[in-house]
Amino acid sequence: MAKALRVFELAKELGVKSKVIVERCTEEGVPNITNHMSTVKVGLAVTIREWFANADSGEEEAAQSDSEGGVATATQTVAKPARAKAVKRKATARKAKPKAKETEEPATDESAPTTQAAAPVEAQAPAAQDDSATQQAEDTSAQTTPPEARPAEIAPTEQAQPAADEAKPGEETEPQAPTPQEQPAVAAETTEPTEPAKADDTQTIDPVKPVGVQNVPERPKTVMPVGKQLEKPKQATLKGPKVVRVERPDPVSPRPTRRAPGGGGGPRGGGGGQGGGGPQPPMQDDPGFTRSRGPARGRGAGGGPGAGGGDGRGGGRGGQGGRRGTNARRSRSNDNLLTGPSQLSKADMEDLDAKLKGASGYLKQRRRLASQKGGGGAQAMSPVVTGGKVEIEEPITIKSLSAATGIKSNDAIKYLFKKGVMATINSSLDSEMAMEIAMEYEIELDVKEKKSAEEVLQKVFADRERTDVRSRPPVVTVLGHVDHGKTSLLDRIRAADVAAHEAGGITQHIGAYRVTIDGSDNEKKTVVFLDTPGHEAFTAMRARGAQMTDMIVLVCAADDGVMPQTVESINHAKAAGVPIIVALNKIDRPEATDDKVQEIYGQLAANGLNPTAWGGETEVVKTSAITGEGVNDLLELLDLQAEVLELTADFGGNAVGTVVEGEMQPGRGAVARILVQEGQIKVGSFAVAGRAFGRVRDMTDDRGSAVREAGPATPLEISGLDELPDAGDRFYVTGTLKQAEDVAKQTRDRERETQLASKTKVTLDNFADTLKAGQVNLLRVVLKADVQGSLDVLRESLEKLGNDEVAVRVIHAAVGGITESDVLLADASEAVVVGFQVASTGPVREIAEARTIDIRTYRVIYDLIDDIKAGLEGMLAPERREEQTGEAHVQEVFKISKLGLVAGCMVTEGSIERESKVRVVRDGVVVTDERKLNSLRRVKEDVKEVRVGTECGIRIEGYDDVKSGDRIICYKVTEIARKLS
Numbered sequence: 001m002a003k004a005l006r007v008f009e010l011a012k013e014l015g016v017k018s019k020v021i022v023e024r025c026t027e028e029g030v031p032n033i034t035n036h037m038s039t040v041k042v043g044l045a046v047t048i049r050e051w052f053a054n055a056d057s058g059e060e061e062a063a064q065s066d067s068e069g070g071v072a073t074a075t076q077t078v079a080k081p082a083r084a085k086a087v088k089r090k091a092t093a094r095k096a097k098p099k100a101k102e103t104e105e106p107a108t109d110e111s112a113p114t115t116q117a118a119a120p121v122e123a124q125a126p127a128a129q130d131d132s133a134t135q136q137a138e139d140t141s142a143q144t145t146p147p148e149a150r151p152a153e154i155a156p157t158e159q160a161q162p163a164a165d166e167a168k169p170g171e172e173t174e175p176q177a178p179t180p181q182e183q184p185a186v187a188a189e190t191t192e193p194t195e196p197a198k199a200d201d202t203q204t205i206d207p208v209k210p211v212g213v214q215n216v217p218e219r220p221k222t223v224m225p226v227g228k229q230l231e232k233p234k235q236a237t238l239k240g241p242k243v244v245r246v247e248r249p250d251p252v253s254p255r256p257t258r259r260a261p262g263g264g265g266g267p268r269g270g271g272g273g274q275g276g277g278g279p280q281p282p283m284q285d286d287p288g289f290t291r292s293r294g295p296a297r298g299r300g301a302g303g304g305p306g307a308g309g310g311d312g313r314g315g316g317r318g319g320q321g322g323r324r325g326t327n328a329r330r331s332r333s334n335d336n337l338l339t340g341p342s343q344l345s346k347a348d349m350e351d352l353d354a355k356l357k358g359a360s361g362y363l364k365q366r367r368r369l370a371s372q373k374g375g376g377g378a379q380a381m382s383p384v385v386t387g388g389k390v391e392i393e394e395p396i397t398i399k400s401l402s403a404a405t406g407i408k409s410n411d412a413i414k415y416l417f418k419k420g421v422m423a424t425i426n427s428s429l430d431s432e433m434a435m436e437i438a439m440e441y442e443i444e445l446d447v448k449e450k451k452s453a454e455e456v457l458q459k460v461f462a463d464r465e466r467t468d469v470r471s472r473p474p475v476v477t478v479l480g481h482v483d484h485g486k487t488s489l490l491d492r493i494r495a496a497d498v499a500a501h502e503a504g505g506i507t508q509h510i511g512a513y514r515v516t517i518d519g520s521d522n523e524k525k526t527v528v529f530l531d532t533p534g535h536e537a538f539t540a541m542r543a544r545g546a547q548m549t550d551m552i553v554l555v556c557a558a559d560d561g562v563m564p565q566t567v568e569s570i571n572h573a574k575a576a577g578v579p580i581i582v583a584l585n586k587i588d589r590p591e592a593t594d595d596k597v598q599e600i601y602g603q604l605a606a607n608g609l610n611p612t613a614w615g616g617e618t619e620v621v622k623t624s625a626i627t628g629e630g631v632n633d634l635l636e637l638l639d640l641q642a643e644v645l646e647l648t649a650d651f652g653g654n655a656v657g658t659v660v661e662g663e664m665q666p667g668r669g670a671v672a673r674i675l676v677q678e679g680q681i682k683v684g685s686f687a688v689a690g691r692a693f694g695r696v697r698d699m700t701d702d703r704g705s706a707v708r709e710a711g712p713a714t715p716l717e718i719s720g721l722d723e724l725p726d727a728g729d730r731f732y733v734t735g736t737l738k739q740a741e742d743v744a745k746q747t748r749d750r751e752r753e754t755q756l757a758s759k760t761k762v763t764l765d766n767f768a769d770t771l772k773a774g775q776v777n778l779l780r781v782v783l784k785a786d787v788q789g790s791l792d793v794l795r796e797s798l799e800k801l802g803n804d805e806v807a808v809r810v811i812h813a814a815v816g817g818i819t820e821s822d823v824l825l826a827d828a829s830e831a832v833v834v835g836f837q838v839a840s841t842g843p844v845r846e847i848a849e850a851r852t853i854d855i856r857t858y859r860v861i862y863d864l865i866d867d868i869k870a871g872l873e874g875m876l877a878p879e880r881r882e883e884q885t886g887e888a889h890v891q892e893v894f895k896i897s898k899l900g901l902v903a904g905c906m907v908t909e910g911s912i913e914r915e916s917k918v919r920v921v922r923d924g925v926v927v928t929d930e931r932k933l934n935s936l937r938r939v940k941e942d943v944k945e946v947r948v949g950t951e952c953g954i955r956i957e958g959y960d961d962v963k964s965g966d967r968i969i970c971y972k973v974t975e976i977a978r979k980l981s
């Protein structure tokens, strides 16, 4: 609230005597100003200041031309410095208000003092006047101003009127001195609104600045400008970005720590100040902020960041206030939606996001636009917008790819469609395809294989502390070509005649044997042998054998030499990185001559196994499984090699090993043959192997003896697992059954996922294959086998058979005998049932017969594969071979009654046979084909054959369009059954 002054205070301020003011007031009819202690209302004080200021500025002119006492008196009393300042301010006012200047220009010299006196009222828009003040100003003007200058002088006063008019309408035309009762009321009205309008709105002119004394107190803060600017502040002329106000400002919860102090611009920082004002709630504890509020500056139309920021401190802060203002922030944030990740803080982003979510109309449109352009907000963070590296875990589906990268599922599906791949959101993608899609969006996909519970378990075992490390027996794998004598050699070593019991004389599945031999130092040494099948179909099993072995004995028949599977075995050994010792077996055979041996050495050397006899490093031992020759030498070499390798294992802790084989045994259920590689396993141990888990019920060694506990390098058969594990599965003894179960169940889930994924697996390659499959003749097979390993390799072998036209599809493969459900499945899917080393029961056979389902069982793998191959070949369309036997030229065509058209021909090549097929060629074009002859005549006789150089009459069955000049070609067709390569 503005403070009223006493006369003496005002006099001091103006540098005049109190008496002068009292006298002037009395002269002007101002009531209640009787002595130096009289109270001067604010409005009156302004008027009094003007009197003395006017008197000062018009000093010289007044001295010459103005004879009016009031002004003349004032002129004489105004101090010089105050006068100089007033002149300066006036000049500034002219700059700021050209309009005011224009009104002054017509003024004559005589009117100049008056005009100058009126100008401050107009241009400076001083604080609100009360009626008396206004009246005083008008009175002054009326006395001194020429008629032509009056309207311009009065105008601002009229504009300043509303406040007064409201109180006293109609009084303007008859100016009177206000009554004492009216005056306080008007003063109250005029002083109240002054509060919000602070100094920075006063533009460049300070009409109430003291003119007499330099060190006078600050002008009263409550004094408000009058005239135009009170109601209509001058428009800020900012050049900053135009901010579109899009909605009513939302109340923003104050964040004092984030607010810049300020907002009230300096003289030229008004723009920034405006930006900072308006919608902000007052923050009383923040003076800078408080200054920024208010109707005059708080229009929310301020410039953007720093726009119009003043050069003074206040201006700078005003600019900052503008940047922090809600509207400014919203404007900036919205821009960021389009331009990408912003510099805004997390809090700002959350704030923005919340607003966007709740917004409608324009903002939603902006958000949509931003989303389409891929900028701003959450979208901006998405790799689909930013590109870069993205990790994804297998198995990958379109859905998971979309989730990881932000690529829309539909876009991925469309992409695949364009590539000719039909897919759905749940379709699996191989990693290559997923990467290809990602690359379209400049995303580098880093495909991570999912770490299974088993892998975690494996790591636990790998990282565990070794507590009882000791030397262990070597594990030796015997590899070699089929029938080169692997099993016989092993038999010789372990004195067990396994080969005699093998159906077809072939080792069908992997076996592990623990053999005690006489070591090089005459100590008994134990060696574990793995006997692997030699047939090509068992490649996978051989590979597994090589992976768990310490060294390899490569059996090569001395009468045969290095064969394809010998080379393959060498490659497996090399891949496993284990030493190889060659057993040149069947050395007792007459074909095993020295020359042959040398030839084989050459073959071995050519495959990277240079024999020591040739100066190489590969030991080659000549052996005979029949006579036993060289077998001890071989064992000695193995022992030496084991010493070199210094093989050790941890005999403490839980066992870990590898499944060698699994089979279902009557009364025992799932039986796993395992090789323990580290730790201990006991009857009662909890174990997991692949999908199988359980508690070890019983254990037998390789000789069939029951054991209760076993350590490293021990081949065992164990029962107690709930399912059959696969050959090659890692076997772990776990602390609890739950742990084993968890690992096994996860493996089962993964298998199921993989199976499901493989059903709908989409790749560019297999899509074409799938299409072809519609045209391929499929031989569907239900496959049963005695053990898992055989089943795996049989399945692989069968599915490899076939070509573009025919193929085998194993629709079901399982270990065990042929059951009714196998037959029913085969019936439903038009399949054959094939059993290897398994049988079917009588009732099952009866069902099969009733449904005409073909059940075939085999004991030798060759027979099974050959039969299936023959079945496939039978499905192949036969090859059609055409042989031209003769050609005749039509010389003339006759129409014979009862017979129709007859072509008179000359046989030009071979012979025309009655039973042959013919085609007609006209001008090099076949006009009809695969026709039969209706009649073949020579002269008038029907004949079976007409030879070259002979004329004949030909009638073609169903074709009467033969013309002279046609060629009739005679040919035979033979069909040849095709073979699969």
Ligand SMILES: Nc1nc2c(ncn2[C@@H]2O[C@H](COP(=O)(O)OP(=O)(O)OP(=O)(O)O)[C@@H](O)[C@H]2O)c(=O)[nH]1
Residues within 6 Å of the ligand: 480, 481, 482, 483, 484, 485, 486, 487, 488, 489, 499, 505, 506, 507, 508, 532, 533, 534, 535, 585, 586, 587, 588, 589, 623, 624, 625, 626, 627
């Ligand atoms: N004369 C002679 N015959 C042998 C020798 N070793 C094996 N044979 C014979 O060769 C044939 C095949 O022997 P296997 O031991 O079954 O050969 P394999 O390599 O184990 O054969 P697969 O199990 O099919 O891989 C048998 O008839 C054996 O009697 C040998 O040193 N000398």
